[in-house]
Amino acid sequence: MTALLRWLRHSLALLRIGFLLARADVLFPLERMPGFPALLWIIRRLCPPAAAVRGMRPGQRLAWALQRLGPSFIKLGQALSIRSDLIGETAATDLSSLQDRLPPFPGVEARAVIEAELGHPLEQLFARFDEEAVAAASVAQVHFAETPDGRRVAVKVLRPGIEAAFARDLDLFLWLAQRLEASLPQTRRLRPIDVVGQLAQSVTLEMDLRYEAASASELAENFRGDPAFRVPKVDWERTARRVITTERVDGIPIGDKAALIAAGHDLRAIVTNAATFFFNMVLRDGFFHADLHPGNLFVAADGAIVAVDFGIMGRIDRKHRIYLADLLTGFLTGDYKRVAEVHFEAGFVPATESVEAFTLACRSIGEPLMGRPMAEISVGRLLSQLFQITHQFNMETQPQLLMLQKTMVLAEGVGRNLDDSSNMWVLTQPLIEEWMIANRSAPARAIETLTGLLKSLERLPAVIAATERLVLNATANGITLHPETVKAVSGGARGGRLAWPLWVIAALIAVAMIHGWHR
Numbered sequence: 001m002t003a004l005l006r007w008l009r010h011s012l013a014l015l016r017i018g019f020l021l022a023r024a025d026v027l028f029p030l031e032r033m034p035g036f037p038a039l040l041w042i043i044r045r046l047c048p049p050a051a052a053v054r055g056m057r058p059g060q061r062l063a064w065a066l067q068r069l070g071p072s073f074i075k076l077g078q079a080l081s082i083r084s085d086l087i088g089e090t091a092a093t094d095l096s097s098l099q100d101r102l103p104p105f106p107g108v109e110a111r112a113v114i115e116a117e118l119g120h121p122l123e124q125l126f127a128r129f130d131e132e133a134v135a136a137a138s139v140a141q142v143h144f145a146e147t148p149d150g151r152r153v154a155v156k157v158l159r160p161g162i163e164a165a166f167a168r169d170l171d172l173f174l175w176l177a178q179r180l181e182a183s184l185p186q187t188r189r190l191r192p193i194d195v196v197g198q199l200a201q202s203v204t205l206e207m208d209l210r211y212e213a214a215s216a217s218e219l220a221e222n223f224r225g226d227p228a229f230r231v232p233k234v235d236w237e238r239t240a241r242r243v244i245t246t247e248r249v250d251g252i253p254i255g256d257k258a259a260l261i262a263a264g265h266d267l268r269a270i271v272t273n274a275a276t277f278f279f280n281m282v283l284r285d286g287f288f289h290a291d292l293h294p295g296n297l298f299v300a301a302d303g304a305i306v307a308v309d310f311g312i313m314g315r316i317d318r319k320h321r322i323y324l325a326d327l328l329t330g331f332l333t334g335d336y337k338r339v340a341e342v343h344f345e346a347g348f349v350p351a352t353e354s355v356e357a358f359t360l361a362c363r364s365i366g367e368p369l370m371g372r373p374m375a376e377i378s379v380g381r382l383l384s385q386l387f388q389i390t391h392q393f394n395m396e397t398q399p400q401l402l403m404l405q406k407t408m409v410l411a412e413g414v415g416r417n418l419d420d421s422s423n424m425w426v427l428t429q430p431l432i433e434e435w436m437i438a439n440r441s442a443p444a445r446a447i448e449t450l451t452g453l454l455k456s457l458e459r460l461p462a463v464i465a466a467t468e469r470l471v472l473n474a475t476a477n478g479i480t481l482h483p484e485t486v487k488a489v490s491g492g493a494r495g496g497r498l499a500w501p502l503w504v505i506a507a508l509i510a511v512a513m514i515h516g517w518h519r
Contacts, residue, residue, distance in 0.1 A: 006171075006175065010171075010172050010175050010176075013172055014172075017069060018043075019047055020065050020068060020069060021065050022043050022044065022046075022047035022049075023047055023048075023049060023050045023053075023065070024049070024050065024053050024061045024062065024064050024065035025044075025049035025053055025061055026058060026061050026062045026065055027043065027044075052064065057090060057091075057094055058090075058091055058094075059087070059088075059090055059091030059092070059093065059094025059095055060094045062077070062091065062094070062095065063077060063094055063095055063097065063098045066095075066098060067098065070138075070165070070169075071102065071138030071139065071159075071162065071165065071166065072138075072165065072166050072168075072169030072170065072173075072203075073169070074098060074100050074138050075100075075138065075166075075199060075202075075203060076173065076199060077095045077098045078095070078096075078098060078100065079195060079198070079199045079202075080092070080095055081093075081095035081096040081098065081406060088388075089381070089384050089385065089388065092384065093409075096406065096409065096410075100137045100138050101136065101137060101138075102136055102137065102138055103136060104132075104133035104136035104141050105133075105136075105141065105159055105160065106131075107130075107131025107132060107133070107143070108131070109160050110131070110133070110141070110143060110155075110157045111129070111131070112160075113157050113158065113160065113242055113243065114155065114157060114243050116242075117240040117241060117242045117243045118238060118240055118243060124148075125147075125238055126145040126146060126147060126148070126153075126155075127146050127147060127148045127150075128145060128146040129143060129145040129146075129155070130143050130144045130145060131143070134154075138159075138162075139158060139159060139162055139203075139206050139207070139311070140156050140157055140158045140159060140162075140209070141156070141157060141159070142154050142155065142156050142157075143155045143157065144248060145245075147235070147238075151235075151247065152247070152248040153235060153238070153245050153246060153247055153248055154232070154245070154246055154247075154248045154249070154308075155238070155243065155244075155245050156209060156212075156243070156244045156245075156246075157242065157243055158207065158209065158242040158243075162207070163207050166203050166207065170196065170199070170200050170203065173196045173199065173200075174193070174196045174197075174200070177192040177193045177195070177196045178193060180192050181193060191396065202312060205311070206311040206312070208241050209239065209240070209241060209242060209243060209244035210239065210240065210241055210244075212244055212309075212310045212311050213234045213236065213239050213244050213246075213310075215310040215311075215313045216231050216232065216234055216246065216310045217234055218287060219231050219281075219287065219289065219307070219310065219313075220233070222280070222281075222284075222285045222287065223277075223280070226280075227302075227304060228273040228276065228277065228303075228304055228305065229273065229277045229304060229305050229306075229307070230300065230304050230305070230306045230307075231306070231307060231310075232246040232247045232248075232249055232306065232308060233246065233247045234246050235247070246308075249298050249300075249306050249308055250300065250301070251298030251299050251300045251301070251306050252265075252298060252299050253294060253295060253297070253298055253299075254270070254274070254294050254297040254298060254299055254305070254414055254418070255294025255295070255297075255414070255417060257417060257418055260299060260418070263301075265299060265303060266303070267418045267419050268419050268422065269303060270299055270303065270305070270418055271415045271418050271419050271422045271424070271427065272427050273303070273304070273305050274297070274305055274411065274414060274415060274424070275411075275415065275424035275425075275427040275428045276427070276428060276431065277305055278292075278407075278411045278424060278428075279424075279428040279431050279432065279435075280431075282316060282321070282324075282404065283321050283324070283325065283431075283432070283435050284435065286315055286316045286317060286318065286321055287313065287314075287315055288313065288314050288315075288316070288404070288407060289307055289310065289312075289313060289314075289407070290312045290313055290314040290403050290404075290406070290407050291309060291311070291312040291407075291410075292307075292407055292410040292411050292414065293410055294414055294417070296308050296309045297414065314400060314403045314404060314407065315400065316400050316401075316404060317400075319346065320346075320398070320400060320401065321439075322439060323342055323346045323348075324401075324404070325432065325435065325436055325439070326338065326339075326342045327339055327342050327383075328379060328425070328432070329432075329436065330342065330362075331362075331365075331366045331369070331379075331382060332377075332425070334366065334367075334370055336359050336360075336362040336363040336366055337355075337359050339359070339362040339366070340355050340358040340359040340361075340362050341355065343358065343395065344358075348390075348395050348396070348398065349390070349393050349394070349395045350393075350394050350395075353393045353394060357393070358393055361389050361392065361393070362386070364389075365382065365385045365386055365389070366382070369382065377423060377425070378409070378412050379408055379412070379425055380405055380406070380408035380409035380410075380411075380412050381409065383401070383405040383408065384405055384409070387401075387402065387405065411424060412424060
């Protein structure tokens with residue numbers, strides 16, 4: 001598509017989007033942009049706000065508009081719900097309640113997708129297939145079925161034509177992000193292009209249900225042997241790019257408090273299990289379910305928690321896990337200087353910024369929490385407030401931490417709904433302390449350093465060979481070195497008496513440099 005055609009296509013799409021946003025009265029950010037207040041006044045006269053949005057907060061109005069713009073915009077709203085630094089905490093909270101629900105498509109179309117993907121008539125694949133969907137979202141819908149050998153399963157099927165619809169809208173989002181960064185350089189710190197890129201990557205994974213199956217398999221492997229948490233088993237023979245089949249879950253939705261009580265479950269035990277599950281996903285494994293709303297968690301008859309829907313997963317590497325552990329410890333103990341230092345050590349805040357000023361900013365967030373009951377403290381909200389002040393210190397957005405922060409808010413909400421006197425961080429404190437000892441103690445750091453050195457030594461032969469090639473190539477291309485130096489570096493000195501000290505020095509420098517890069 002040429003640039004002109006792309007511009008025309010997206011401009012027409014923006015007219016439709018602008019009309020609906022005007023009806024939702026969410027064009028207020030234009031009030032702060034030069035030249036736009038007058039245009040906004042005209043738009044409001046031509047497209048007055050709809051009666052349905054009167055009395056709503058801005059975030060609620062935006063959610064209303066995105067719901068009506070379709071699947072891609074629902075996903076965009078969900079992506080923005082973790083960007084409290086971009087849209088504010090209240091609006092982010094409003095968007096987090098955006099329901100990813102659409103009317104189901106006909107069962108006959110689901111049949112056609114399944115048969116095309118799996119290459120067999122539906123009757124050969126399933127002894128029974130319920131054509132009425134039990135759940136329908138923007139990307140896919142779920143049907144219950146039974147296999148010929150009697151297993152009860154859930155079959156998730158992509159919506160017909162959804163890939164093309166998302167591709168079209170994602171191209172529009174990217175075009176808008178590019179225009180935004182080009183016209184407003186101050187927005188580059190918020191990385192709108194990266195936000196779209198992350199959304200595109202997430203959607204791409206969701207469009208291939210084999211990735212969801214693989215995520216379920218990895219999560220199940222991480223919790224193998226854990227009786228308190230289960231993942232539905234994947235039926236790989238009935239899984240393909242546009243279809244995933246898993247065992248059907250029998251349980252009570254974790255958000256149905258009354259039903260859990262009626263079934264005789266211990267709510268505090270459920271909250272403890274959920275907190276332990278969350279801790280193990282994030283800090284122990286670094287691979288977590290990033291869509292932990294109550295509809296995706298069930299409680300089995302034996303009290304075990306069962307998760308479903310693995311289309312949105314998050315990863316957090318060891319560096320960020322250590323950062324998070326240090327951050328939580330610093331805030332909960334009131335050590336704001338340590339909280340600030342953690343950001344500088346991780347390289348999140350430029351070294352040119354003031355540690356003292358950042359410490360003061362952290363104190364302004366943490367101090368109001370001191371003395372309050374732990375049950376009232378939300379770490380998710382704390383991180384949200386922290387991310388909102390980082391623009392003052394030129395801290396770039398950390399997408400994986402934003403996703404984790406949203407997941408924390410969802411997990412905390414699940415726990416408080418069941419037992420408002422509990423706090424997941426108190427319940428998992430022994431696990432956190434044990435993890436900190438194992439990963440942040442002096443012996444643990446010494447082992448980490450030694451491991452880094454050993455890995456660096458493993459790379460030495462390649463580094464030495466590359467150094468030799470570099471020196472010889474440089475010499476061949478006209479850079480003059482003393483003959484004895486060339487002989488020494490290339491290993492040509494008689495008897496190696498001059499070569500080995502240089503190699504030792506080069507090796508030590510290489511080890512130091514490589515180890516420094518990996519710290």
